[in-house]
Amino acid sequence: MTRTASTALTTPTHPETVFTYGAPALKYGAGSSDEIGFDLSQYDVRRALVVTDPGVAATGHPQRVADQMAQFGIEARVFDGSHVEPTDDSLREAIEFARETGPWDAYVAVGGGSAIDTAKAVNLLATNPGELMDYINVPVGKGAAPVNALRPLVAVPTTTGTGSESTTICVLDVLSLKVKTGISHPRLRPTLAVVDPLLTLTQPPGVTAASGMDILCHALESYTARPFDSYERKEAAQRVPYCGANPIADMWAEKSMSLLATSFRRAVAHGEDADARGDMALAATFAGMGFGNAGVHIPHACAYPIAGRVKDFRPDGYPADEPMVPHGMAVSLTAPEAFRFTFDAAPERHVRAAELLDPSLDRSGDPRDLLPGVLTALMRDIGIPNGIGAVGYDEGDVDDLVDGALKQQRLLATAPREVTADDAAEILRASLSLW
Ligand SMILES: NC(=O)c1ccc[n+]([C@@H]2O[C@H](COP(=O)([O-])OP(=O)(O)OC[C@H]3O[C@@H](n4cnc5c(N)ncnc54)[C@H](O)[C@@H]3O)[C@@H](O)[C@H]2O)c1
Ligand SMILES: [Zn+2]
Numbered sequence: 001m002t003r004t005a006s007t008a009l010t011t012p013t014h015p016e017t018v019f020t021y022g023a024p025a026l027k028y029g030a031g032s033s034d035e036i037g038f039d040l041s042q043y044d045v046r047r048a049l050v051v052t053d054p055g056v057a058a059t060g061h062p063q064r065v066a067d068q069m070a071q072f073g074i075e076a077r078v079f080d081g082s083h084v085e086p087t088d089d090s091l092r093e094a095i096e097f098a099r100e101t102g103p104w105d106a107y108v109a110v111g112g113g114s115a116i117d118t119a120k121a122v123n124l125l126a127t128n129p130g131e132l133m134d135y136i137n138v139p140v141g142k143g144a145a146p147v148n149a150l151r152p153l154v155a156v157p158t159t160t161g162t163g164s165e166s167t168t169i170c171v172l173d174v175l176s177l178k179v180k181t182g183i184s185h186p187r188l189r190p191t192l193a194v195v196d197p198l199l200t201l202t203q204p205p206g207v208t209a210a211s212g213m214d215i216l217c218h219a220l221e222s223y224t225a226r227p228f229d230s231y232e233r234k235e236a237a238q239r240v241p242y243c244g245a246n247p248i249a250d251m252w253a254e255k256s257m258s259l260l261a262t263s264f265r266r267a268v269a270h271g272e273d274a275d276a277r278g279d280m281a282l283a284a285t286f287a288g289m290g291f292g293n294a295g296v297h298i299p300h301a302c303a304y305p306i307a308g309r310v311k312d313f314r315p316d317g318y319p320a321d322e323p324m325v326p327h328g329m330a331v332s333l334t335a336p337e338a339f340r341f342t343f344d345a346a347p348e349r350h351v352r353a354a355e356l357l358d359p360s361l362d363r364s365g366d367p368r369d370l371l372p373g374v375l376t377a378l379m380r381d382i383g384i385p386n387g388i389g390a391v392g393y394d395e396g397d398v399d400d401l402v403d404g405a406l407k408q409q410r411l412l413a414t415a416p417r418e419v420t421a422d423d424a425a426e427i428l429r430a431s432l433s434l435w
Pocket of ligand 2 (some may be wrong): 162214218300328331
């Protein structure tokens, strides 16, 4: 059949010409969390459930947010049972609490990615039929799409990291399978992100360091992701939230890296520095707006098994009752080697990123070493462990970790190069000890 111009535009093999951008409404700044009662009253909310975790509850912020809703006639209750890094069990518990105490007109998540992701799952299952596994990404779950609209969700981050306040994702551990996976759908995106840097001042240094590496990897991975126009053209119904690197996501990633260059080390060493905290909060939001549309790739794919198969590592600043490799730490440990591997796909982007992160960068030597060098110098300075060996893995674990990383095909589809099992093994082996 001869192809006409009009069929050429709709044929699925035609290169992609379209990218998408989604983001929630945003309120940023010191004191912005004092206005949530008013904000909710704009959505005719009468009853709101505040979702948090025990560590954040201890700062008093969630209760303060709940208390100021009363002036607007809103009945609020705090659920402080989110698990730090949610599991299927912890999400089921939170969903059950919401279903028993509901119906709720709106949800307000006050906390890091753990509390925000818990609120996303609660909102999904309190407004839609079925159970958690129905909505979890395939192949772990059924990957069903919600049939009903969700209630308004206001996300109030207290860490400077995940960007979950602007993304369509909820990340969880499925305990019986020892696998980290997620739920991903545009309806999960919070209605309003309220980013109040004052709430982040109490983050312990270990949390600031790990969650800050999450920001950095979001920015770097989306910046170096496979470009949106290198994919085959999708039909309207096939579009996914992660569409590859594109000019809008690039802009957020670059700005995020510049803020990190100025303020990351300072925020870890001097947690009381309000300017550094403000920059980190902006950096997290910017990176979230970028990667939430472009996607992330190899470091995040490797992080899932690194966190999911943890042995006995207990990081400073996190609850000591269970071993864990926090998300941001897990992501950062393979980043230097992953970006060495992706260098050839877009050399100028890797060099540009290194320059943004270190404006006084010495550009002599092999350009492949620039970004890995900037990353390892930063990681040493802020107390990130020296590679996956330092969190308990050895050569004998590499095959198992490769297996887990390759299961993250949704993420690896955004990598700028194809990643074979041998490539992943090489990256993980070189990441056993970084310096
Ligand atoms: N949905 C997304 O888009 C997305 C993106 C990246 C990561 N994640 C997920 O988010 C989770 C990690 O979230 P996180 O890094 O924000 O940390 P977190 O929510 O797990 O919190 C880490 C620790 O810091 C404490 N804490 C948080 N804020 C505090 C504050 N202001 N003062 C004192 N203590 C505070 C918490 O109580 C907890 O013990 C992981 O489950 C990860 O997989 C989600
Ligand atoms: Zn992340």
